[in-house]
Amino acid sequence: MRMKGLIMGVLLACTSPLLMAADYYVDVTNRTGYTIFYLYVSPGSAKTWEEDVLGSDVIMNGDTTRVTLTGYTNPYFDIQAVDEDGDSYTFWNVNVAEQDLVITLDHLD
Structure with missing residues (x-):
C-alpha cells in the first residue's frame, strides 16, 4: 500500500504544471526605421501586459534581439x-515555438 502511494505521488508531481513549464525564445528584428525602447511580452491568455523585457536595453533599427521566456x-x-x-x-497570439518576429512600419498600430 505504501508503494502505491509513492507511485501516485510521483505521477502527480510529473503532471504538475510547474514541472511541465518550458523555456521559449523569440528573435525580434527591428526594421521600423526607429529605435524600439520597450518590448512587452505576455502570455496569450493574459489580460494585461507584463513588464518591459528590454529593461535598459533598446533595439536599434536593423538589429535583432533574442528574448528568452x-x-x-x-x-x-x-x-x-x-x-x-x-x-x-x-x-497577438504569436507562437514563438514556430516563428520569430520582424517588426516593420506595416505593423504600426
Missing part, C-alpha cells in the same frame, strides 16, 4: 513594441 506552459504570446516616438506595434 522562462517558465511558461504555452508558446503563444502577445507582443507589443514601442518605438522612440511612442508608436506601438502589437502582435
Whole structure:
C-alpha cells in the first residue's frame, strides 16, 4: 500500500504544471526605421501586459534581439513594441515555438 502511494505521488508531481513549464525564445528584428525602447511580452491568455523585457536595453533599427521566456506552459504570446516616438506595434497570439518576429512600419498600430 505504501508503494502505491509513492507511485501516485510521483505521477502527480510529473503532471504538475510547474514541472511541465518550458523555456521559449523569440528573435525580434527591428526594421521600423526607429529605435524600439520597450518590448512587452505576455502570455496569450493574459489580460494585461507584463513588464518591459528590454529593461535598459533598446533595439536599434536593423538589429535583432533574442528574448528568452522562462517558465511558461504555452508558446503563444502577445507582443507589443514601442518605438522612440511612442508608436506601438502589437502582435497577438504569436507562437514563438514556430516563428520569430520582424517588426516593420506595416505593423504600426
